[in-house]
Amino acid sequence: MATVAVQSFVSAPLQIPNVTQFKIGICQLIVTTEKSANIFNARSLIQTAAEQGATLILLPEMWNCPYSTDLFAKFAEEFSDIDSAPSLLMLSEVASSLGVTIIGGSIPEKDAGQLYNSCPVFGPNGELKAKHRKIHLFDMGKPLPGEVQFKESVNISAGEKPTVVDTDFGRIGIGICHDIRFPELAMSYSARGAHLICYPGAFNMSTGATLWELEQRTRAVDNQLYVASCSLSRDSASSYMIWGHSTVVGPMGKIIATTGHEEAALIAEIDYAAIQWTRESLPLESQKRNDIYQFVDLLRESLNS
Numbered sequence: 001m002a003t004v005a006v007q008s009f010v011s012a013p014l015q016i017p018n019v020t021q022f023k024i025g026i027c028q029l030i031v032t033t034e035k036s037a038n039i040f041n042a043r044s045l046i047q048t049a050a051e052q053g054a055t056l057i058l059l060p061e062m063w064n065c066p067y068s069t070d071l072f073a074k075f076a077e078e079f080s081d082i083d084s085a086p087s088l089l090m091l092s093e094v095a096s097s098l099g100v101t102i103i104g105g106s107i108p109e110k111d112a113g114q115l116y117n118s119c120p121v122f123g124p125n126g127e128l129k130a131k132h133r134k135i136h137l138f139d140m141g142k143p144l145p146g147e148v149q150f151k152e153s154v155n156i157s158a159g160e161k162p163t164v165v166d167t168d169f170g171r172i173g174i175g176i177c178h179d180i181r182f183p184e185l186a187m188s189y190s191a192r193g194a195h196l197i198c199y200p201g202a203f204n205m206s207t208g209a210t211l212w213e214l215e216q217r218t219r220a221v222d223n224q225l226y227v228a229s230c231s232l233s234r235d236s237a238s239s240y241m242i243w244g245h246s247t248v249v250g251p252m253g254k255i256i257a258t259t260g261h262e263e264a265a266l267i268a269e270i271d272y273a274a275i276q277w278t279r280e281s282l283p284l285e286s287q288k289r290n291d292i293y294q295f296v297d298l299l300r301e302s303l304n305s
């Protein structure tokens with residue numbers, strides 16, 4: 001029998017972050033065709049979440065721009081020049097004025113003639129700490145009767161690497177919407193020692209009703225970590241109708257907080273001790289049969305984490 005040589009990695013141990021118990025604020029935002037209104041609205045919901053005690057804040061996918069491929073270029077910003085990028089500048093300013101960490105959902109990014117669906121992460125000093133480019137683009141196959149059709153790859157290019165970012169609130173892995181459907185990405189974050197995976201999203205009505213909560217609970221349970229999602233809120237007049245229902249799930253798969261489809265600042269308490277007791281009571285990592293199957297993370301070595 002032919003054997004394939006693969007490099008096997010042991011999962012990185014969980015580090016203890018500066019803060020292990022905190023409130024996460026999930027800003028389920030409405031989006032309009034007016035970029036400046038979207039920025040104003042995002043800033044005020046971030047402030048509302050911070051006033052309610054949130055120190056880590058998550059925004060939805062494409063919060064500065066309607067989720068429509070024909071508009072991405074018009075609303076896109078360059079991450080290399082934050083001073084000329086109004087959405088990024090607002091996130092940087094509000095992060096530093098409130099002293100919060102922001103996982104900034106996503107906006108269309110333009111770079112060297114390409115467009116990406118990208119999530120910026122800002123630290124409490126307003127610095128851009130990381131950027132995740134959506135890896136798995138949302139290209140629907142054959143639609144079921146009555147379903148929307150969507151092909152994101154018409155003008156968005158795919159990201160090429162996973163993103164983990166170390167913050168005061170733990171090591172955070174990032175996936176954007178459709179990225180949630182690929183368990184290997186979540187596994188790679190877990191193996192790199194993530195405490196929490198954040199998924200900004202914009203699931204539609206049919207995929208949302210059946211899969212949104214299921215995907216989140218599955219990623220959390222399989223990897224024994226926290227999962228937080230932030231959706232846009234629903235606009236019934238839009239051609240791409242959003243499911244909503246932003247949610248925070250604990251490492252045992254329990255829903256800690258969730259909401260409906262309206263605009264909302266959802267606040268949830270996170271306590272990383274739950275990861276430890278989940279893993280102690282169900283020690284899946286040590287029970288894995290690496291002699292029978294193995295997960296291969298092709299980029300982990302190069303990212304050195």
Ligand SMILES: NC(=O)CC(=O)C(=O)O
Binds near residue numbers: 176178201204
């Ligand atoms: N924005 C998306 O990636 C949408 C998606 O995944 C869905 O199911 O809807």
